[in-house]
Amino acid sequence: MSRAAVAHGDEEAPVKDSTPYHVGFEELTQANEAKDMEFYNRVGRGEGLAKLLGSSPDHGLNPDPNASGPDSVAEHRRIFGANKYPEVPPKNFFLLVWEVVQDPILILLIAAAAVSTILGSAIPEEREKRHWIEGIAIWVAVIIVTLVGAGNDYSKDLQFRKLNAQKDKIQIKVIRGGEQVLVENTDLVVGDVVFLDTGDKVVADALVLDSQGLTMDEASLTGESDPMKKNLQEDPWVMSGTQVTEGSGHVLVVAVGLNSTWGKTMALVSEAGDDETPLQEKLGVLAGAIGKIGFGVAVCCFIAQLIKWCVVNKGFPIKKINDNGPIQFFLYAITIIVVAVPEGLPLAVTISLAYSMKKMMTDNNFVRVLAACETMGGATAICSDKTGTLTENRMTVVKGWFGGRKYDTAPRENDLDPVLLEELKMNCALNSKATFKIENDGKMEFVGNRTECALLMFMNRDLGSDYNAYRKRFEKSVEKVYGFSSAKKMASVLVRLSDKYRLYNKGAAEWVLKRCTRCMVQSGIVEMTPSLRDQLLEEVTSMAKSGLRCICLTYADFALADPNRPAEFFENADNVDDNLTCIGIVGIKDPVRPEVPDAVRTCKRAGITVRMVTGDNIHTARHIARECGILYDMGPNKPAPVAMEGPTFRDMLKEESFVALRARMNDGDKDALKDIRAQIDHVRVLARSSPEDKLQLVRLLKELGEVVAVTGDGTNDAPALKESDVGLAMGIAGTEVAKEAADIVIMDDNFSSIVKSVLWGRSVFANIRKFLQFQLTVNLVALVTAFVGAVAGGHEPLNILQLLWVNLIMDTMGALALATEDPHPRLLLQRPNGRTEHLINWKMAKHIFVQGCYQMLWMFLCLYLLPKGPKGLESYLVHSEQSFYETECARFAETELATNMVNVTSTNLPDVVKFACNVVSYCGFPYKSTAQSCVLDSNWPNSAVPTYLSTAVCHGTYGSNNDNCDRFQWVQAVDNKLEKEYKDYNEDEYKRPLSLLFNIFICTQVANEINARRINDEYNIFEGFFTNWIFLAIIAITMGLQAIIINFLGLFFKVEPLDWREWLASIAIGMGAWPISLLTRFITRSIPSCVQFEAMLPPEVDDPALQLELEKEAAGHTHNNQHNRNDGRTANGHNAEATLKAGDIEAANGSFPK
Secondary structure, three states, X not given: OOOOEOOOOOOEOOOOOOOOOOOOHHHHHHHHHHOOHHHXXXXXXXXXXXXXXOOOOOOEEEOOOOOOOOOEHHHHHHHHXXXXXXXXXXXXXXXXXXXXXXXXXXXXXXXXXXXXXXXXXXXXXXXXXXXXXXXXXXXXXXXXXXXXXXXXXXXXXXXXXXXXXXXXXXXXXXXXXXXEEEEEHHHOOOOOEEEEOOOOEXXXXXXXXXXXXXXXXXXXXXXXXXXXXXOOOOOOEEOOOOEEEEEEEEEEEEEOHHHOHXXXXXXXXXXXXXXXXXXXXXXXXXXXXXXXXXXXXXXXXHHHHHHXXXXXXXXXXXXXXXXXXXXXXXXXXXXXXXXXXXXXXXXXXXHHHHHHHHHHHHOOEEEOOOHHHXXXXXXXXXXXXXXXXOEOOOOEEEEEEEOOEEEOOOOOHHHOOHHHHHHHHHHHHHOOOXXXXXXXXXXXXXXXXXXXXXXXXXXXXXOOOOHHHHHHHHHHHEEEEEEEEOOOOEEEEEEEOOOOEEEEEEEEHHHHHOOEEEEEEXXXXXXXXXXXXXXXXXXXXXXXXXXXXXXXXXXXXXXXXXXXXXXXXXXXXXXXXXXXXXXXXXXXXXXXXXXXXXXXXXXXXXXXXXXXXXXXXXXXXHHHHHHHOOOOOOOOOOOOOEEEEHHHHHHHXXXXXXXXXXXXXXXXXXXXXHHHHHHXXXXXXXXXXXXXXXXXXXXXXXXXXXXXXXXXXXXXXXXXXXXXXXXXXXXXXXXXXXXXXXXXXXXXXXXXXXXXXXXXXXXXXXHHHHHHHHHHHHHHHHHHXXXXXXXXXOOOOOOXXXXXXXXXXXXXXXXXXXXXXXXXXXXXXXXXXXXXXXXXXXXXXXXXXXXXXXXXXHHHHHHHHHHHOOOOOHHHOOOOHHHHHHHHHHHHHXXXXXXXXXXXXXXXXXXXXXXXXXXXXXXXXXXXXXXXXXXXXXXXXXXXXXXXXXXXXXXXXHOOOOOOOHHHHHHHHHHHHHHHHHHHHHHXXXXXXXXXXXXXHHHHHHHHHHHOOOOOOOOOOOOOHHHOXXXXXXXXXXXXXXXXXXHHOHHHHOOOOOOXXXXXXXXXXXXXXXXHHHHHHHXXXXXXXXXXXXXXXXXXXXXXXXXXXXXXXXXXXXXXXXXXXXXXXXXXXXXXXXXXXXXXXXXXXXXXXX
16 A cells, blocks of 8 residues: 655555544545535434544543554554645755846846856957956856855745744644543544634534534635534534634544645645735835945946046957956946845845744744734834733632622632532533643643633632532533623523523623622522622622632523423523522632733833733722733822723713814824824723724724734634734634734733743844944945946956955845844833834934945045055055056067067167157157156257157158158057056056955954944944854854955955955954944934934833833933943933843743843
8 A cells, every 4th residue: 555645744644444443534535525414324423433433522532642552543643644734845946046046137247247258268368368267257156146045045945934834733622531631733633522612723624523502614615704503413514724703512523634624625835935024125115226326326337437448448449348348347337236236135134034033932922924023123002911911820719709708718618508519519610611630740731711720720629529520420411501702701501400401600790790680698599689789799899909800600590491482592692691690709819920010111111001901890900900010100290091991992982072083183183193192092901891992992002103012812802913013812822713813922921922022023123224234334335436436547446256245245144144133122222113113214324424434435545545655555556557658668668679560670679669668658659757858859849749649750850751650650569568568567566455455345344244233322332242153153254255265266356365464454444443433322422412313212201100210220320330421311311221120121931032
C-alpha cells in the first residue's frame, strides 16, 4: 500500500485496509461527503458510530500517547489520517533570483555591463588597456546584489511562514479517558469526542452527539448567512471551517485533514507578507520621491559629462565611447540611480517587523496581522477588559449571602440548610461548562469560564461535594442549556427531575434580582418584596465596593406537562429566565495583577489613556479601576475621571444635542471636536457595558482622532475588535471567533503584555526612522558629491563599483543592523506617534544635514584640496596637465617623433623635440607659460602669434604656404601623445587620494550608522551597543570587507592599498562624526526654542500625583546632572528623559528587552 505525504512531509495518508474498526475509511469518507442520513441512522447515529470507531461518547479515546490498541489515538491516526494539510512549498530560491533580476534598475545595469564588457573586449585599444575588467566587475556586483536580494526574500519568506504557522494552532476541548482535556487541533483524530461552545472554530468534520441549541455559521463554506441549527434528527453534520455562533454540544470527529470539508474546498494560501503595512506604503511613497530626485541628478550628471567629453574631444569619436566616455557616463548615471533608490526602506520594515514579531512572541504577544506591530506603537487609547486582563482571573468565593444570612467568609457545608446546600450544589455543578483537574504536581488546570471555575472550587472545597459526581448523576436529566448572554448577563440550565422541570439560573446579581419573585430565607421561601430586594441590592453594593464580583444563584420550576405551554416554550431563554427564586449571592474576589498598576502608570506616562470596559457592577469596576490607577483624583476644581454605566452611555449617544454635535465634528468643526472631547475624555470606566457599548466607544474615540487598541475575549467582542485600530484578543479566555477578529493575541491575557506590544510597536517605528536617518545621509552625500564632481569638473569622487558597495552597506547591512535594535524602555517616555506623525521629523533632518555636511567637507577636501599636495601631504600631489607637458614632453616626444614622423632624422631629432615641446608647453598650443620664451615669437616679429596652430607654425617667416607642413605634424603628434599619456598618468596619480576619500567615506558611514542608533538627541549613542551582537557583527563585516577591497581588490575597485597612517586618519575622521553629533545634540537640547521647535516635550500627564512624582524625579535628575539642566523640560517642569521606575518597565512574567 503506497502512502502519500499529507502534512509537513512526514505524515502518512490514511491506510485503506487492515482496519480494526467496523466501519472503513472509504465508507466513512463517502458518507461524510454525501451527508448520508441513511448511513447515519443505519450505524446508530453518532453514539453507534462512536462504538464502531472504537470510541465512546462518555470516555472518548485512550488518553495515553504511547497506547497502540484500537482505542488509541495513534491507531486512529494511522487508519484515518492526521488533521494536517500539505504545506505550500517555500518559493524556489532560483525563482526569487529571477524575480530580483526583473527590477528595471538592475536590467539597465546588466545592459550597461554587457556593453562595457563587449566593447572592452572587442576593440583592440580598449582590450589593451584592460577596460573589460570594469564590465566583469559590474557583472560580479550584479550577481552579488541579486543573490543578496534573493537571500533576503528567501529568509523573509521562511520567517513569516514560521510565524504564520502559529495562526492555525488552536486548543480544542476533547473527551479522552472520560475527562475533558485540551489538545492542539493538529492532534485531533477521527473518533475524538469534541466539546463545542459559543465562539469555537470547528477544525474537523463531525457528527452531533448532543446539542444544546448548537448553531453554526457556515457562510465561509456555503455562502449562506443564516445560522444553521444542529440536532440529532435533521442536521447532525458539522463541517470544518465553520464557527459556533450560539449554544453548545458534543460532536464525534468523522473526517480530518484533506478528507474534511475544509481540506477539500479551501486551498492553503501562504499569507507571508503579501499585504503591505501602512508604514511600508508610506516608505514606498518616500522611496519613489527619493528615486525621482536620484534620477534627476543622474540625468544632469550624464548630460554634463557628455557635453564636457564632446568639447574635449571636439566631437563624438566612436572609438573613444568606452574610454572614460559615454558608456562610463551611462554606467555612472545608472549607478547613481541605484544608490539613490532606497530599496532598503521596505527591506528595513520587513526585517524590523519580522524581528519584532518573533521577539513579541516571547513577550506573550502573538501577532496575527503584520500592520498591528507598527500601529500599536501609535496607540493613544487602550480599552481594556477587566477580568483576566487587569485582574488575575484567579477567582475565589470569599463572601456571600445565603438563605437570609450574610457570611463574611465562604460558608462550609455544615453552615447551610441541607435543602439550600443541595440547590447550591446543583446550580454550581450543572449550570456550568467549566472543568478543572489537579495535576500530579498539585497545580490546578482550569478549562472554561473562570467565574464558573470559582463556583466549582467553592462546591468542591467548601460545600464538600465533587462536581463531577453530580454531572454524571444528572447527565441524562439535562434537557436544555442556555449559554451566557451578554445582553441579559446570565446563564441557565433546564433539568428534568422526577416530578418537574427545574431551571437553575445564575448571573450578575443586580440583573438577576430584577427577575426574582421569591427568595429562600431561614424561615423558608418568601415573596421578594421591594424592601427585601433593596436589602439584597445593598449587600451586592457593599460587596461590589470592596471589589467583589457578585453572582446571584436562583432557580425556577415548571410542570412536566402543561397543555397551555407552547411547544417551543423552552427554546427561548426569555421564557424561562423569569419568576426566579433567589437562593444566594456569592462575592467572588479576583485580585488585580500585581504588575498592572505600574503598567497603567507607564501608559499614562507614555501619553496613552487607559479605559476599563467591563460587564461588572459599577461599584466593583470603580474599586478595581482605583486599584489599577485608571481612576484617580484630579485635584480641586478639575473634572475627575469617572465611571459610567453602559445604559447611561447609550442614552448619551442618542441625545439629540450630542448627535448634532457629533455630526458637526465629523464635518470638521473644531469647536464641536473640543466639546465632545470634553464629554468623553474623563470617562475612564464603562461598567455594565454590552459589546455594542464597546463598539460605539471605539468608533467615537476613532472619530476623535485617537488610535485605539481594544481587548476582547467573547464572540460578541468581534465587531469592536475589527473596528479598532488594533484588536487584542485574549489567548486564554478568548473564543476562536474573537481571536480570528483580532490583530494580536495576548497569550497570557495580561495587561502588562499589552504595554510590551506598545513598546515593540514604537520600536518598529523608531528603528525605521534610525535606518531612514542613516540612509538619507548617505543619499545626500553621494548625490551631492556625484553631481558636483560631474558638473564642476575633476574626478568622480566614487566610481561605479564603489557606489555599488556603498549601496550594499546602505540597503542590506544598514537595514539588518538598525532594524533589529531591541526597544529601549525610554520609548515609553515619548508621545505616541498618532495618525499624522511624519516619517522624517526635524530632529532627523537636523542630523541628516549636519552629518551630511561633515562628510561632504571631507569628500571635497579629498577631491579638490588633497590632489594639490598641501604642505605635509605632498605625496598626494597630482600634477596638472600643463605641468605634465612641461616636465614629461621631451621623454614622450622623442619616442613619438622618432618612430612615427617623416623628415625626422637622428640628426634633427633633438631640435624637432625641442621645437615641438616648446610650442605645446609655452606657446599656447595648448598651454602658454612665461617660464620660457615661445619659439614662435621670432617667426612673427611684427605681430602676435596666430591662434591657429597650422598658421602659427607653417606661415610667417617660415614661409610655407602649406597648412599641413612638417612642423604642424610634429607638434600635433606630440600634443596627441601627451594628451593620451596624461589620461593614464592622471588616473594613476588620482588613485591614492581617491582611495583615501573612499576609505574615509566608508568610515564616516559606519560611524554615522552608530550615530543613528539614537535619534531623539540622547547623549549616549553607545548605550546597549556592545550587547547588540547583530550590530557588532555588521560593523565588523563592513570594515573587514572594506579592508579586503582596499588591499586586495584594487584592480576592480580602482584603489590602491593604504598604509597604517592613512587607515588611522580614515578611522579618526570617521569617529569625528561622534563629537559633531554630540555637539549637535547638546546645542539643540540646551536651547529652549530648539526644544519647542523640535517637539521634544514629553506626553501630557493629567494625573496630579504622577505629575508630582515625575517633577521630583526630574529635580533629582537635574541635581545629579547639572549639564542636562534644560533637557527637554515642559512648561510644567518635568523632564523628557526622566528615568522610568523599575515597575514601569518590568512585568510579572519577565522584563522588557534590555
